[in-house]
Amino acid sequence: MKATDRDINRRTTINPAFNAVARDEFAAMIDADRYLDRSGQFENIISRTNEHFWDPEDADYVDYQQxxxxxxxxxxxxxxxxxxxxxWDTLDEGQRIRFADETLRFRLSGVLHGEQGALSLSTGLADMFLDPGAQEYATNQAREESRHVHAFALYMKSRFQSEIAPPSPTLDRVLKDLVASDIIYEKIIGMQMIIEGLAMGIFAGFYQEANDPLLRRVAQLVMTDEAFHHNFGQLWAAENVPGVSGELRDQLEDFSREMFQDVLMNLVGADQKILLYQRCGIDPDFAIGAMNEVMTDEVRRDFMREETNIFRTLVKTLWTAGLITERTRGFYQRWVDMDEIAGEGTWTVGQDIAEEGIEDLKKINETKRRIVKKA
Ligand SMILES: [Fe+2]
Ligand SMILES: [Fe+2]
Incomplete structure (x- = not known):
C-alpha cells in the first residue's frame, strides 16, 4: 500500500472499529492482542445473517422453473x-417488448458484474479490517454476494439462454478501480453506499413493478441481504465522515459526486448502451441523438421522479451521510429537488421490502430446522 493511501485511511477512520491495514499485512492479523479487541458495533448485523438465509438452488425459496x-x-x-x-416511435409493439426485455438483459448483466464486484471488494475489506467483528461482517457480506452471483446467473440462464452481456465501459472501469483501491473510504462510499444504494433502488423497482414473478422473487430475496450491506455503509459514514476535516473532507465529497455521476451515466447514458441498440437493430448514432434531445434538465428531473426514485434515494443517502454540502449541492440539483430532499425525514428505500422478505424467510427456515431435528 502507498504511504499516502495509508495516511488517508488513518485520517478518515475516526471510529477505531474501522481501522485497517494493507491487504498483504497478514502479520498484523496474527498479532495475539488483536483477537479480543473486538467492537460490539457489528454484532447485530452479524447475528441476523441466519434469519435471512436462502438458497437459490432450493425451490422452497425460489422456483426457477416457473x-x-x-x-x-x-x-x-x-x-x-x-x-x-x-x-420509441420507430418500434412496433413486438419490437417494444423485445427492447424492454433486452434492456433487462443488459441491466441484469450489469447487476451480475456488480455482484461479483461486491464479492471481490468485500473479501478485500476482510483482509484489511483489523477489528474481528468488522472482518466477520465483511466475510458474511462476501458469502451473501456469492449467493447473489449464483441467483442472478440462474436467472440469466432461465430467461435469457445464459447470454450475459459484458459490462458497459463505465461499469467496467468503476468496478476495477473500486476492487483494486487500497483506500477504505473509496471502497465503502463506492460500493456499500452508492452501488448498493443504487442496487436497492433497482431491486425495489423490480419487486414492485416487474411483470415476471421470478424476477420479483429474486429481487426480494437479494434485498433481504443488500439492506444490511447498505446499512453497513451508512454506519461507516455516520461514525467517520463528521470527524474528517479540511481538504480530505472535500475529497470524500468529490469522490461521492464522481461515483454518482458514473452510476447515473451507466444506467441512463445512451453512449453506454451501444451494444443494446445494435442488438435491437437500432442505429446507435440515431439512438444517442434521440436520447440527448429528450434529456433536458426538466425532463431529467421528471424522469428521476418516475424511476422508482432510484437516484433520489442515492442523493438522500449521500445527503444524510454529510457527503453533500453547499460545494456540490448545485450538481445534484440538476437531477433532484434538493430542497425537497433536505426537508424530508430520514428514510431508506426498500427497507420495508427487505423486512417483509426476512419475515417470510424466517418461516421457511423454521420448517427446514424442524425437518432436520426430526431426522
Ligand atoms: Fe449483492
Ligand atoms: Fe451487497
Missing amino acids: AAPKDVPLIPYGQVPERHSAI
Whole structure:
C-alpha cells in the first residue's frame, strides 16, 4: 500500500472499529492482542445473517422453473428510459417488448458484474479490517454476494439462454478501480453506499413493478441481504465522515459526486448502451441523438421522479451521510429537488421490502430446522 493511501485511511477512520491495514499485512492479523479487541458495533448485523438465509438452488425459496409471462415484457415500459424518445416511435409493439426485455438483459448483466464486484471488494475489506467483528461482517457480506452471483446467473440462464452481456465501459472501469483501491473510504462510499444504494433502488423497482414473478422473487430475496450491506455503509459514514476535516473532507465529497455521476451515466447514458441498440437493430448514432434531445434538465428531473426514485434515494443517502454540502449541492440539483430532499425525514428505500422478505424467510427456515431435528 502507498504511504499516502495509508495516511488517508488513518485520517478518515475516526471510529477505531474501522481501522485497517494493507491487504498483504497478514502479520498484523496474527498479532495475539488483536483477537479480543473486538467492537460490539457489528454484532447485530452479524447475528441476523441466519434469519435471512436462502438458497437459490432450493425451490422452497425460489422456483426457477416457473414460466415467464406471455405477451408482455419482463419489466414494464415505465422502466425503459427510451420510451420518452423518438426511438420509441420507430418500434412496433413486438419490437417494444423485445427492447424492454433486452434492456433487462443488459441491466441484469450489469447487476451480475456488480455482484461479483461486491464479492471481490468485500473479501478485500476482510483482509484489511483489523477489528474481528468488522472482518466477520465483511466475510458474511462476501458469502451473501456469492449467493447473489449464483441467483442472478440462474436467472440469466432461465430467461435469457445464459447470454450475459459484458459490462458497459463505465461499469467496467468503476468496478476495477473500486476492487483494486487500497483506500477504505473509496471502497465503502463506492460500493456499500452508492452501488448498493443504487442496487436497492433497482431491486425495489423490480419487486414492485416487474411483470415476471421470478424476477420479483429474486429481487426480494437479494434485498433481504443488500439492506444490511447498505446499512453497513451508512454506519461507516455516520461514525467517520463528521470527524474528517479540511481538504480530505472535500475529497470524500468529490469522490461521492464522481461515483454518482458514473452510476447515473451507466444506467441512463445512451453512449453506454451501444451494444443494446445494435442488438435491437437500432442505429446507435440515431439512438444517442434521440436520447440527448429528450434529456433536458426538466425532463431529467421528471424522469428521476418516475424511476422508482432510484437516484433520489442515492442523493438522500449521500445527503444524510454529510457527503453533500453547499460545494456540490448545485450538481445534484440538476437531477433532484434538493430542497425537497433536505426537508424530508430520514428514510431508506426498500427497507420495508427487505423486512417483509426476512419475515417470510424466517418461516421457511423454521420448517427446514424442524425437518432436520426430526431426522
Ligand atoms: Fe449483492
Ligand atoms: Fe451487497
